[in-house]
Amino acid sequence: MHNSGDVQIPIGPQHPALKEPESFLISLHGEKITAASVKLGYNHRGIEKACEERTYIQDLYLIERICGICSHSHSTCFAQTVEEIAGIEIPVRAKYIRTLIAELERIHSHLLWLGVAGHEIGFDTLLMYTWRDREIVMDLLAQLTGNRVNYGINTIGGVRRDIKPGQKEAVLNAMDALEERTKYYIELAQAETTLIKRLSGVGVLSRKDAQHLGAVGPTGRASGIERDVRKDDPYAAYAELDFKVITSDKCDVYGRTLVRVGELMESYSIVRQIMKKIPDGAITVKVPRKIPPGEAIGRYEAPRGEDLHYVRANGTEKPDRVKVRAPTLANIQAVSKMLEDRYLADMPIVVAAIDPCFSCTDRLVAIRDTQDKKHKHTMIWETLRLKGIEWHKERGIDFTLLNKKLADIFKK
Amino acid sequence: MSIATKIINWSRLKSPWVLHFNTGACNACDIEIIASLTPRYDIERFGVVLKATPRHADVLLCSGPVTKQIESRLLRIYEQMLEPKFVVAIGTCACTGGVFDGCYNVKGGINSVIPVSAYIPGCPASPKAIIDGVVKLLKSLEEK
Numbered sequence: 001m002h003n004s005g006d007v008q009i010p011i012g013p014q015h016p017a018l019k020e021p022e023s024f025l026i027s028l029h030g031e032k033i034t035a036a037s038v039k040l041g042y043n044h045r046g047i048e049k050a051c052e053e054r055t056y057i058q059d060l061y062l063i064e065r066i067c068g069i070c071s072h073s074h075s076t077c078f079a080q081t082v083e084e085i086a087g088i089e090i091p092v093r094a095k096y097i098r099t100l101i102a103e104l105e106r107i108h109s110h111l112l113w114l115g116v117a118g119h120e121i122g123f124d125t126l127l128m129y130t131w132r133d134r135e136i137v138m139d140l141l142a143q144l145t146g147n148r149v150n151y152g153i154n155t156i157g158g159v160r161r162d163i164k165p166g167q168k169e170a171v172l173n174a175m176d177a178l179e180e181r182t183k184y185y186i187e188l189a190q191a192e193t194t195l196i197k198r199l200s201g202v203g204v205l206s207r208k209d210a211q212h213l214g215a216v217g218p219t220g221r222a223s224g225i226e227r228d229v230r231k232d233d234p235y236a237a238y239a240e241l242d243f244k245v246i247t248s249d250k251c252d253v254y255g256r257t258l259v260r261v262g263e264l265m266e267s268y269s270i271v272r273q274i275m276k277k278i279p280d281g282a283i284t285v286k287v288p289r290k291i292p293p294g295e296a297i298g299r300y301e302a303p304r305g306e307d308l309h310y311v312r313a314n315g316t317e318k319p320d321r322v323k324v325r326a327p328t329l330a331n332i333q334a335v336s337k338m339l340e341d342r343y344l345a346d347m348p349i350v351v352a353a354i355d356p357c358f359s360c361t362d363r364l365v366a367i368r369d370t371q372d373k374k375h376k377h378t379m380i381w382e383t384l385r386l387k388g389i390e391w392h393k394e395r396g397i398d399f400t401l402l403n404k405k406l407a408d409i410f411k412k
Numbered sequence: 413m414s415i416a417t418k419i420i421n422w423s424r425l426k427s428p429w430v431l432h433f434n435t436g437a438c439n440a441c442d443i444e445i446i447a448s449l450t451p452r453y454d455i456e457r458f459g460v461v462l463k464a465t466p467r468h469a470d471v472l473l474c475s476g477p478v479t480k481q482i483e484s485r486l487l488r489i490y491e492q493m494l495e496p497k498f499v500v501a502i503g504t505c506a507c508t509g510g511v512f513d514g515c516y517n518v519k520g521g522i523n524s525v526i527p528v529s530a531y532i533p534g535c536p537a538s539p540k541a542i543i544d545g546v547v548k549l550l551k552s553l554e555e556k
């Protein structure tokens with residue numbers, strides 16, 4: 001609650017700390033934050049609705065552009081969900097390639113986060129270091145998929161590009177280089193007193209709160225919740241790969257840093273296993289353009305946590321409904337809790353610590369009757385349809401006659 | 413041209429300060445902008461420095477299609493910048509609306525709201541393209 005006696009500071013939508021537009025309203029009592037609320041929606045583009053007007057294949061590329069950091073997460077999650085509705089099993093090689101790109105994406109995303117976190121605490125050298133190292137994995141992704149971000153490697157029924165023989169070596173070399181650098185970061189995180197002091201005890205989220213607020217991904221794992229879709233509900237090739245779920249019981253930003261750096265090391269080992277185990281064979285299966293009616297929910301462990309896609313198909317080549325719940329939406333609730341009773345100066349790092357992605361999160365619009373604020377109502381599809389007909393009638397557009405005539409024609 | 417304006421123009425061209433504003437992008441273009449500031453690409457060698465407020469900036473780097481909610485904020489930021497000011501649209505979205513053209517909450521490219529001096533297409537525009545675009549913009553100003 002925002003109290004009237006406190007100083008209120010609006011932050012955003014344009015602000016130097018984060019790269020995306022969102023605004024915060026902070027109530028301050030002295031230096032302490034007494035209340036914080038987040039206002040989102042600047043990034044809402046209406047992707048879910050647009051998906052209904054495009055075919056499944058077109059949707060794949062649109063969905064990929066929900067977020068430019070975990071683009072592969074969204075497109076894989078969507079493809080998996082559609083494949084489930086259609087009852088398609090993709091070739092094993094395709095599964096491995098999807099997993100490979102997914103892990104490379106996790107590596108680039110975690111390195112990116114490490115840099116951003118460094119920047120938020122005034123440690124810009126770390127930003128420059130990690131982003132320089134991140135270019136190694138970006139080069140690799142560009143080599144494997146043809147683009148640095150928004151890889152476009154998925155298609156419904158498999159992947160679009162195969163790994164060429166020479167690329168295997170490049171991948172392994174890159175992993176060696178990155179592992180060496182990451183070891184240095186781990187050492188840094190464990191020995192650098194300023195870093196530890198700055199991050200410990202900041203943005204505390206107890207295990208109970210994390211569970212209660214539904215924190216996912218590294219945010220949840222740093223509060224001791226051992227939850228990872230890759231382990232709990234394995235998709236793609238994860239069932240055949242060996243890796244640990246990294247957790248920490250520190251419950252603060254320092255814990256989140258340790259979890260992410262630990263996950264980097266796991267990712268390198270996963271990539272190496274993939275390169276060893278990847279079988280030969282086809283990379284796509286043929287999928288009909290029209291997906292049979294049905295609905296499914298897909299889960300995917302994105303770098304930021306569990307990503308959820310819901311798709312309802314109606315037997316045509318376009319989906320009936322697509323719904324995306326990105327990991328940041330699950331984590332953003334926890335931020336207000338973490339900020340309570342903290343100093344204003346901690347705000348950027350606490351917000352950055354969940355690795356927020358607002359272009360992922362801005363999936364909702366609230367429609368409000370501005371004439372009468374009390375009079376909110378929800379409508380089911382049928383009422384909305386009837387209301388639409390009425391609305392057009394009032395403006396002199398009437399389809400009843402035409403409909404009747406058409407019905408007559410069809411009867412004949 | 414008097415000597416004073418010559419000096420002012422020279423100094424402007426040698427240190428264009430930029431402000432980055434995300435108008436509804438998918439984040440990829442923004443990340444590529446940051447990537448162009450980091451050691452591999454290092455756009456700072458052209459004197460380009462990222463600034464935090466519109467009042468310090470000469471060039472506004474916009475990424476993403478303009479969403480309806482951000483439209484008025486974009487205008488306000490543009491108005492707060494001091495003359496002479498330039499706008500660079502980064503990414504296909506910012507140029508034309510891209511894949512999001514026609515979405516109910518999207519107005520279109522940046523030029524549907526404010527005038528744009530340079531367009532850098534690409535989805536996302538790679539750091540190399542961004543550097544190329546910015547340098548070309550500076551070149552064209554030099555000729556003026």
Ligand code: SF4
Nearest residue numbers: 438503504505535536
């Ligand atoms: S141009 Fe492409 S990468 Fe850039 S913001 Fe638009 S969709 Fe994202």
